[in-house]
Amino acid sequence: MPDWLQLMIDSFPSLLYAGLVFTIPLTLLSFVLGLSLGFVTALTRLYAPLPLVALARFYVWLFRGTPLLVQLFLIFYGLPKVGIVFDPFPAALIGFTLNVGAYSSEIVRAVIESVSRGQWEAAYSIGMSWSQAMRRIILPQATRIAVPPLSNTFIALVKDTSLAAVLTVPELFQAAQRIASTTYEPLVMYTEAALLYLLFSTVLSWGQTRLEQHYGRHATHLGGQS
Template sequence: MPPWLQLMLDSLLPLLRAGLIFTIPLTLLSFSLGLALGLLTAVVRLFGPKPLVAVARFYVWVIRGTPLLVQLFVIFYGLPSLGILLDAFPAALIGFTLNIGAYTSEIIRAVISSVPRGQWEAAYSIGMSWSQAMRRTILPQAARVAVPPLSNTFISLVKDTSLAAAITVPELFQTAQRIVATTYEPLILYIEAALLYLALSSVLSSLQVRLEKRFARYGGFLEART
C-alpha cells in the first residue's frame, strides 16, 4: 500500500471523530440558535418599535460588515481583557450563532415581506390575532420560499466551522493540522480534510433538493386549496 494512502487511512478515524464530536454539533447548535435569533431580529425589524428596530439594524450591520474570523477572535481573545473568559467551544458557538442570526434575519425578513398583504387581511377577517396569523398563515408560506437560501446558509456554515480551528476548537480541520504537525504531510492531510467537507456538503445538498421538492408539493397543495 502506498505510504500516502496508509497515512490517509490512519488519520481517517481521528478526523471523523473530530467531525462527529465537534464539527457537526457546532454546526447544528449554531444554526438552530442563529435561526431563532434571525427570526426574532427579522420580526423586530418588520414590526418592532423604532428603538428596537435601530438596535436590530445595528447588529445586522456590524455582523454582516465584519469578517467571521475577526468576530471569533474578538470573542475568544478580546473579551478576556474585559474579564470575560470563555472556553473555545462556547466562544465559537456564540460567534457562529451571532453570525448566522444576522444573515438569516435578512433572509427571513425578505420572505415574510414577500407574502402578499391579502394573506394578512384574510387571516384577520376570520378572527385571527397577529400572532395567530403569523404562526398559521404567514410563516408557513414564507418557509417554502426560505428553504433554498437557508439551506445554502447551513451548508456554508458546515464549511465555515473550520475557522473555529483558529480559536483552538479541536474540530475536523484543527485535527488535520495537529496530524500534519507530527507527520509533516500537509498536502495529503489537507486534501483528506477537504474531501470530508466535500462529502458532507454533498450529502446536505442532496437533502436540500429533497426538502425543496417536498415544500414545492406543499406549496402546490396550498395553492390548490385557495
C-alpha cells in the first residue's frame, strides 16, 4: 500500500472526529442562530420604526461589506484589546452567526416581499391580525421560496468553518493542518480534508434537493386544491 494512502487511512478517524465534533456543530449552531438573527433583522427592516430600520441596515451593510476572515480576527484578536475576550469556539460562533445573520436577512426580506399584497388583504378580510397573517399565510409561502437560497447559505457555511482554524478551533481543517505539520505531507492531508468537506457538502446538497422536492409537491398539491 502506498505511504500516502496509508497516511490517509490512519488520519481519517482524527479528521472525521474533528468534523463531527467541531465542524458540524459549529455549522448548525451558527446557522440556526444566524437565521434567527436574520429573521429579526428582516422584520425590523420591513416593519420597524425608522431608527431601528437604519440600525438594521447598518448591520447588514457592515457584515456583508467586510470579509468574514477579518470579522473573525476582529472578534478573537481585536476585542481583547478593549477587555472583551472569547475562547476560540465562542468567538468563531459569534463571527459566523453575525455573518450568516446579515446574509440570511436579505434572503428573508426578499421572500417576504415576494408574497403578493393580495395575500395580506385576504388574511385581513377574514379577521386575522398581522401576526396571524404572518404565521399562517405569509411565512408558509415565503419558506418554500427561501429553501434554495438558505440551503446554499448553509452549505457554504460548512466550508467557511475552515476559517475557524485561524482561531485555533480544532475543527476539520485545523486537524489536517496539525497532522500535516508532523508528517510533512500537506498535499495528502489537505486533499483528504477537501474530500471530507466535499462529502459533507454532497450529503447536504442531496438533502437540499429532497427538501425542494417536498415543498414543490406541497405547492402542487395546494394548487390542485384551489
